[in-house]
Amino acid sequence: MQYLIIAILLSVLISSIFKMFDRYRIDTFQAIVANYIVCVIAGVVFIGQNPFNAVSVNAAWFPWSLLMGCGFIGVFTMLAFGIKINGMTTTTIANKLSLVIPVLFSVWLYKDQMGIGKVAGILLAFPAIWLTTRTKSENRTQHGFLLPALIFLGGGMIDTQMKYVQMYFLPTPADQATYTLFCFAVAGAIGVVAVIILLALNKTKLKGRNILAGIAIGVPNYFSIYYLIRMLNSNFLQSSAAIPVFNIGIVVISSVTAIVLFREKAGWPRLLGLFLSILSIALIALGDR
Numbered sequence: 001m002q003y004l005i006i007a008i009l010l011s012v013l014i015s016s017i018f019k020m021f022d023r024y025r026i027d028t029f030q031a032i033v034a035n036y037i038v039c040v041i042a043g044v045v046f047i048g049q050n051p052f053n054a055v056s057v058n059a060a061w062f063p064w065s066l067l068m069g070c071g072f073i074g075v076f077t078m079l080a081f082g083i084k085i086n087g088m089t090t091t092t093i094a095n096k097l098s099l100v101i102p103v104l105f106s107v108w109l110y111k112d113q114m115g116i117g118k119v120a121g122i123l124l125a126f127p128a129i130w131l132t133t134r135t136k137s138e139n140r141t142q143h144g145f146l147l148p149a150l151i152f153l154g155g156g157m158i159d160t161q162m163k164y165v166q167m168y169f170l171p172t173p174a175d176q177a178t179y180t181l182f183c184f185a186v187a188g189a190i191g192v193v194a195v196i197i198l199l200a201l202n203k204t205k206l207k208g209r210n211i212l213a214g215i216a217i218g219v220p221n222y223f224s225i226y227y228l229i230r231m232l233n234s235n236f237l238q239s240s241a242a243i244p245v246f247n248i249g250i251v252v253i254s255s256v257t258a259i260v261l262f263r264e265k266a267g268w269p270r271l272l273g274l275f276l277s278i279l280s281i282a283l284i285a286l287g288d289r
Helices: 002-019 028-047 062-086 088-109 116-133 146-169 173-200 208-234 239-260 268-287
Strands: none
Touching: 002 208, 002 239, 028 062, 028 173, 028 208, 062 088, 062 146, 062 173, 088 116, 088 146, 088 239, 116 239, 116 268, 146 173, 146 208, 146 239, 173 208, 208 239, 239 268
């Protein structure tokens, strides 16, 4: 259970830092790229050795790290643009409701049991997330459904792949730590190339505050993924329960943090959403036992 709590708290910390990007005029993409470089450094320090060698490249999980690294930077970038184009509410809902994708795959691939309690909890997550994340002040102008749909599919497939690779290719904590590092290395390499191209085209300029922002989210980002994989490997919950609890838990703690630290208003829809979210977590967790 401690891995689940740590992964949720680290994810909430990242979200809280992102909330301050507009205030300090942070270039989100530059910060994301810097974050991945810091993730690699944090991973190397954590592992205590340089894992970039022939042994790792020949590991069974290596092709999956390439795919997940592309997914990381792709979905992360879409989230940033989604918040600007469609607003925080639409983007968050699309991202968190993607939990349904790994749930369906868990039932299909791993034969996870789906009792009445778990099904009820997952269904309850839909209105719970919508009520918890909606705000009155947000611009409700619609800009199409393509980007939210891509975020929904991308987020769901990353969670699905994470469970699949963990189950079949990452039996030890050392494998889990190294795999996480390689995923971030791939994402960072793609990001660095993109930034170089943008600089060459005079489409962006490097600024120190963007690098500092990336450093701030880099370390918690690496360990949030590492501890999520550790949690999935612990069999504390079946993946059809673990991923929904993880996503809903982030929504709950993020909302409480926003209300307490960022002085966001807690109207009755949000309070009802928090109640339903907690009830959803309880139903899913108890239904998994």
